[in-house]
Amino acid sequence: MHRASWKTLIAALTGFSLLGSPAVFASDQVVALERAELSPDCTDIEFLDGYLSEVDANGDELPDYLVNTQRLMCDGSQMMWCGTAGCVHRIWVQRPGGKFEKALETYAYEITFDRPGDTSYKVATRNGATRARLAGQAETSVDGSAAAIPVSDRRWSFHAAPVPVAAVGGWDDSMLSFTCEAGTLRMRYSAWWLFDGDAIHPSTREWDQSDYGIVPTFIVGAYEINIPVGISEEERMLVAEDMLPLNSPLIGALVRGRNVTLAHGGSLEHELGFTLKGSSAALDALRDACN
Incomplete structure (x- = not known):
């Protein structure tokens, strides 16, 4: 074989070895998936150090990846997906065939897999620190606060544990959820105006304690309904006073x-809006689990 042919063969084999490395190939797949997630909102995308971390999120020893959008530059901004609830974090899980699936998307200050050989991870939020697993069996919160509910601002999601819940995130760190309680549903939501820093805003407390209280009107097309709510100090949420039938x-x-x-x-300042994309599947799953 001619010298040039040997060089060509060696170069080809070397290139194949690098491209065939599972870790390199896997991370490239996740970067491509992330670009697809971000491209509707970002023209110029730059991934910074720490954006992607390899983890074993489900114990199968295949490389999974944790994403922290705080380590992203989107059209010159590093806070595109961050707010008072933290930044969007995602977990991509690799299946045996090599395909990746998004297993988690939630706001958090930080998510860390801090126990070697343990698939549980610690979630730091403004409500405290919570330990959870993708399989859904969340453990007791580190500081006794209520467990975080994974939410997305792109579509509704359903989570079976620790209790069945369907939830969605909105603008300005707002969140809306329905949780199964004894065969009925409890509505909860949060909004930026609920807080003054990390504390409940004094004006919101006064509003809650007034003669009329806080009564949001849910408007879906031509359908409207009023649902009185009160502040839950422990959950740091607005919680419906009455349960809803399935x-x-x-x-x-x-x-x-x-x-x-x-x-x-009628206050536009306090108006909240949420997409109903994915609500059919999420709420149907919630009702099935709650029956």
Whole structure:
């Protein structure tokens, strides 16, 4: 064989070896998936050190990846997916065939896999520190606070444990959820105006303690319903005073609609909006699990 042919063969084999490395190939796949996630909102994407961390999130010893969007430059901004609830974190899990699936998307200050050989991870949020697993059996919060609910601002999601819940995130760190409690559903939501830094805002407390209280009007198309709520100090959320039946007209409207608005007495400042993308699958799964 000619010298040039040997060089060509060696170069080809070397290139194959590098490209065939599972870790390199796997991380490249996740970078491509991340670009697809980000491209609708970002023209110029730059991944900074620490954006992608290899973890074993499900114990199968295949490389999985933890994403921290705080380590991203999107059109010159490093805080595109960050707010008072933290930054969006995602976990991509590799399946035996090599395909990656998004197993988690949630706001957090930090997510760390801090126990070697243990698939549990610690989630730091403004509510404290929580330990959880992708399999869904969340452990007791490190500081006794309520467990974080993974949410996405892109579509509704359903989580079976520690209790069945369907949830969605909105703008300005708002969140809306429905949780199964004894065969009925409890509505919860949060908004930026609920807080003053890390504490409940004094004006929100006064509003809650007024004669009329806080009564959001849920508007889905032509359907409207008022649901009185109160502040839950422990959960740091606004929680409905009454339970909803599984066949509630509100749940039916959320399943069929495109968007839901939470209006508060005509005040545009306190108005909240949430997409209903994925609500049908998430709420149907919630009702099935709650039966």
